[in-house]
Amino acid sequence: QVQLVQSGAEVREPGASVKVSCKASGYTFTGYYIHWVRQAPGQGLEWMGWINPNSGDTNYAQKFQGRVTMTRDTSISTAYMELRRLRYDDTAVYYCARDWNLDYWGQGTLVTVSS
Amino acid sequence: DIQMTQSPSSLSASVGDRVTITCRASQGISNYLAWYQQKPGKVPKLLIYAASTLQSGVPSRFSGSGSGTDFTLTISSLQPEDVATYYCQKYNSAPITFGPGTKVDIK
Numbered sequence: 158q159v160q161l162v163q164s165g166a167e168v169r170e171p172g173a174s175v176k177v178s179c180k181a182s183g184y185t186f187t188g189y190y191i192h193w194v195r196q197a198p199g200q201g202l203e204w205m206g207w208i209n210p211n212s213g214d215t216n217y218a219q220k221f222q223g224r225v226t227m228t229r230d231t232s233i234s235t236a237y238m239e240l241r242r243l244r245y246d247d248t249a250v251y252y253c254a255r256d257w258n259l260d261y262w263g264q265g266t267l268v269t270v271s272s
Numbered sequence: 273d274i275q276m277t278q279s280p281s282s283l284s285a286s287v288g289d290r291v292t293i294t295c296r297a298s299q300g301i302s303n304y305l306a307w308y309q310q311k312p313g314k315v316p317k318l319l320i321y322a323a324s325t326l327q328s329g330v331p332s333r334f335s336g337s338g339s340g341t342d343f344t345l346t347i348s349s350l351q352p353e354d355v356a357t358y359y360c361q362k363y364n365s366a367p368i369t370f371g372p373g374t375k376v377d378i379k
Contacts, residue, residue, distance in 0.1 A: 192368065194316075201359065201370060201371075201372050201373045202308075202310075202316065202359055202361075202370040202373075203370070204367060204368040204369065204370065206366075207366065207368075216366045218366075218367050219367070252315065252316075257304075257363040257368075258306045258318060258321040258322075258361075258363055259306065259308070259316070259318060259361070259363075260318050260321070260327065262315045262316060262317075263315075264315060265315055
């Protein structure tokens, strides 16, 4: 069965960076885009960007350009999202999800930005 | 960028009621529209894609319709387990955009 398993919760200080992983199983990793979506506490869903695991091509939401990098390691079917220069309002649950209609989601990774 | 709006922002209905949520795109998106259900503290779940195709395993009381700019999600007979926030999402091209959500609870 399709599964996306994300890395655990992180706490970072403002200005630091965080890298979240998303390990895929149960399907051909290179066959489907991986999208990253975040949700701040009590707020809605916000798309951050996608990576094509086959080519490594990426597309980032304008809001995050310059601060986010999405990568992948096809040898271990894992996608990564790194967010730099963290701010307090980056505190959120970060999700990876498969394909354009986000048919499978990871369990979410809580990133807390706190001094 | 294409903006997505939803109405109402919240609703309260009785068990067994028919519930309709509307989603509107600021430009035409053909049928590249999905609906998600998110229960409190849980991961969003895909209900419908391509505007009207029910995801496998989703109860048949959920249905979607529309094309272009106007879309609806209908719950034909509201059940207690349907208490959740529902989001529409357009995915015809980047950037993917979500609607602000509609919170559904039981009266």
